[in-house]
Amino acid sequence: MAKKAPEGIADRQAQLARAPYEDMLSFFDYKHLPEGLQGISMPFNKLANSLVEQLPHHPQKMVALQKLLEAKDAAVRIAVAKTRIRRKEIQNLILECHGNGDNAEQILEKVQGEFPSSRITLEILKDFLETVKAEAEA
Template identity: 75%
Template sequence: MSQKTEGIAKRQAILARAQYEDMLCFFDYKHLPEGLQAISKPFNKLAHSLVEQLPDHSQKMVALQKLLEAKDAAVRIAVAKTKPQRERIQNLIIENHRNGLSASEIHAKVQEAFPNSKITEEVIKEFALTLEAEV
């Protein structure tokens, strides 16, 4: 294949893909916490694969929409699964904040009680500020 023909084929592929770019952005996952990335990443790969492999057809967008619904449901399940632990961490922060502990002291207690927690001292500080604003 000549370079000119290859160039034309690449431009056509880019143009064909362009109509799906808005939909594909909903499959991004790198902004999510690590655990949710693992849930979302396979959907991202499948969405991109469908756009690349399937011919243009009205059902192609339908397939992407249904895949997006499935991805959203899977992420919601993963978020719901962590709710009890998030509530226990929240209660621990509230209790220790009421006892006058600093954010760094509270962070140490959270890490001790929940070693796998990814919560940062900065998040605890922000949460403490919301608690103080409620008073």
């Protein structure tokens, strides 16, 4: 009859096998990112962890993780660039509406109409308009 391994040994062996990859896996963390970028980064995190768990120790395992990290970084950069473009488009709309004499409530309504996914609030909009006004007076 085979001896049953004491509890915890299998867990400890798994931790030891995973240890060489912990630094690399930390680059796949995503919870610190803004919500929109978390959705881009999370699948890469899951895949990286899955590769570490499922593949045997081999030099190519780290290469696979490095390539996956490059792909994740590129995907996040695309999302960030898109966000910057969208932010500039929203700012231009606000400035145009402000120049036309619209008040903050009217501007917010137009922004929400053209950019429904925008999370801009009336408070943020008013702060932005105050900054614009202060810069114009300077």
